[in-house]
Amino acid sequence: MSGLILKLAPRERVLINGAVIENGERRSRLSIVTPNANILRLRDAIHPGEVSTPVRRVAYIAQLVLSGDADPEDAAPQLLRGIEQLSQVLTDPDSRTLLERATQAVLARDFYPSMRHLRALLPREERLFAAGTRQ
Numbered sequence: 001m002s003g004l005i006l007k008l009a010p011r012e013r014v015l016i017n018g019a020v021i022e023n024g025e026r027r028s029r030l031s032i033v034t035p036n037a038n039i040l041r042l043r044d045a046i047h048p049g050e051v052s053t054p055v056r057r058v059a060y061i062a063q064l065v066l067s068g069d070a071d072p073e074d075a076a077p078q079l080l081r082g083i084e085q086l087s088q089v090l091t092d093p094d095s096r097t098l099l100e101r102a103t104q105a106v107l108a109r110d111f112y113p114s115m116r117h118l119r120a121l122l123p124r125e126e127r128l129f130a131a132g133t134r135q
Contacts, residue, residue: 018067
């Protein structure tokens, strides 16, 4: 994950390679130059109690790798299976593009982009569930 720029709000927390780091009183900008660093903004984290939908479950697996709670080699096949299952339901072109990008990131063992692409599907999933409950 080289070349990542993190812009942090005051008091914002981020998890970097298993260490929680809290920003000070001012906005700041960090440049992450170490390749393959595991980084997770805690404001973007999916909490265990929120893992209640198919997209959230798959994104949570990527998050577990980033937090150091899952082995990348064990998680990758689970992620690929989950993405494949999602691709059978989310068939619109935009969702397909995001799922393909998530797949490519997993294959490259780059879990942050994978999680980011999966999280981009959450609004679509919410709309599908909302439409299903109205019928």
